[in-house]
Amino acid sequence: MQDVNRLKIVLVEQKKTNKWLSEALGVNPSTVSKWCTNSSQPDLETIVKISKLLGVGIEELFNKKFMDSI
Secondary structure (H helix, E strand, O other): OOOOEOHHHHHHHOOOOHHHHHHHHOOOHHHHHHHHOOOOOOOHHHHHHHHHHHOOOHHHHEOHHHHHHO
């Protein structure tokens, strides 16, 4: 699967963990892990929540190459 999101990078930049995000969203840590490895992607509602939790714009959560391809 194509690297769609930058979630793992943004979490590292902010010194946050997958566990922290999973607890904040109320989802299983393995779900966040799948998002970070681009094995699966969060739905739009969850992306908005992640954006607010991390204090970044939604566009910052996506790879530029992916955004240019759509």
